[in-house]
Amino acid sequence: MTPSTGYALEIVNLKKAFGGLPVTQDVTLSIRPGERRLIIGPNGAGKTTLFNQITGDMRPNSGQIRLFGTDVTQFTPYKRAHFGLSRTYQIITLFAQDTLEHNVTLGLLGLRPSRWQMWRPLSYYGDLTSEARRTLDSVGLLHLAAHPVSDIAYGEKRRVELAMALAQKPRVLLLDEPLAGLSNTERFAIKSLIAAIPRETAVIMIEHDMDTALDLAETVTLLNYGRVIVDGERDKVIADKRTREVYLGT
Template sequence: MTAATTHALEVVDLKKAFGGLTVTHNVSLTVRAGERRLIIGPNGAGKTTLFNQISGDLRPSSGRIKLFDRDITQLPPYKRAHCGLSRTYQIITLFPGDTLEHNVTLGLLGLRPARWQMWRPIGFYSDLATEARRTLDAVGLLHLAAHPVSDIAYGEKRRVELAVALAQRPRVLLLDEPLAGLSNTERSTVKALIASISRDTTLIMIEHDMDTALDLAETVTLLDYGRVIVDGERDAVIADERTREVYLGV
């Protein structure tokens, strides 16, 4: 593998402005293939806005995004998924009236090379249903596959979201506060699932539960007011005086 292909994600001078408000200010970062990267910062620092630009939910005002050396800056979200990018969201985005299996299957339909025929029943795609059930088994929810999402606990919904993302077999996975709102037991379960994800998938995570998140991270990026303040190896970033001032409040 050449040096040019060891970068899973490159963000160069990414800027997002809404009217007269600039949310991300020329953010640049490089994430190695297989890396576990944690994005931290106070509320309003621009973390989710950065994720939205990487995933294609928001177009940057300027800058460039590359996924394994391919420029994806102008691609819509579904084409970025085809390139190997997947994500979860702060606010759960599942279909509550549909079953767990149906939710994961729907997440897979967009990756099919052929156009999805909406008039066909979901049962027509038996190969996708099989993959959905395999992924639900991997997150410990196969026994609930036929239940509607509305019937399961909040922590289980978080695991379904993770299953939807993992079923797409992403090369880069963005996790936006995957532990938010979980009990201690649920947090331990989801943390273990994240830790078990293969190194074939690069993980980039936003998380406020620092004690838990730092156990998973190798490198850390600190954002404040949409700017990168500190970036590097986990222990060095946490020990940096700027991190203590901006994030830890000491």
């Protein structure tokens, strides 16, 4: 198949089933470079499962995933990251007893072409340490760089996860409920950080805080039972009666 051009991410007829029950059904999406896309849907709609298939954490039963025209459906998560794909998780996945600086540096080590030597201290990778500190500064956490993750607040942990993803300089960034569990003040801080992500990065976000998420989104996809129900420009999707019936409950 000849690679397509012009899209950062293309998903074509993606299907996945567990125990015979479908969780993604013929999902087809096209995301432009720099696009801000919001994925919505009720609990169990298949949103995180879709993210897991895009990143390679889960393989689809059929269909195709393309990053910048290259079919990556059979690629490992590591190899997809080298195409510029990065993500955060709904459940925070950090090394709690390690420092913020080391967490971000470890994330950067995963992108190095050479194998990481575990016996070497992280200080050996001085360039990565400097990049980790620069990224922590960009999310307002440089003053906590030497603190263990276990010592910081939940909202700050969310910012560390975002820093880890941004440090990889992604061209496609997946954010899985980045505002979940945050106070209003913390939510505003994370929203500001997302809004400041450079426009060369496409941002695809799952989020239930509709008021905040819609301020960031240009396009919206509604999933239900693993199917795309409505997809398109933000205002049109939100005004669609199917969105009100399936997700907004009106």
